[in-house]
Amino acid sequence: MKFLSKNAIKLLLGLLTAITIFHICILLKIIPYDIAWGGRLQNDQEMYVFESISILVNLFLIWILLMRGNLVKFKFSNRIVNIILWIFFVIFILNTIGNVFAKTNFEKFFALVTGLFAFLLFRILKKT
Template sequence: MNFISKYAIKAFLGLLLAVILFHICIILKIIPYDITWGGRLTNDAEMYVFETISILINVFLSWVLLMKGNLVKFKLSNKVVNGILWIFFAIFILNTIGNLFAKTFFEKFFAILTGLSAILIWNILKEKKTTNR
């Protein structure tokens, strides 16, 4: 694994930690949920469901990144790990486009984070091509 991939994994893990903490702050009502999810959440029950799912997805992505970086003992095959990362890459690209067209500035700001996430995944995935030549 090259330096750029290792750095991208570590940077992305840091970003995911910040995102998980953000979602925890929403659950704890430190951050109001009406400024997230496009303002579509109408009650606390919906917020708890959406935020829990978000946290689980971010923990799953962190676990996949730990496997990609050989930072955990249990590991799925590289093909599976790369497949999962390609799916997340597509999701982050689509999410970036969606955030750019969001109604609130707060959500438009997240286009920066989702775009950065896509760039980091791209750098992690392109490493595979350079090492297999």
């Protein structure tokens, strides 16, 4: 059982790293920002704010997952880590619903990604 949880953590870490790189590419204007955030960003200033927040949130989740997988020395208590992961689980469920109603097909595709994130978080949390 623990094997499945460890694999879910590793897969989620890889996916989050890829998503973080994607958001960095938007921030650097390598990828146009009109395909992200449901096509609702109006200008560069909004993009910088939203992408910066997104990158920070993704890095925070990566850090929490590293704690959950015992891959870092500094750790919050297991209870705190699990509470944070449950919060992210709910956020990903809500984000999946939001992505289904996005303006762009590209963003709608991310409903699959956020749904997978929610599923993997559930697998990780179910093993507690």
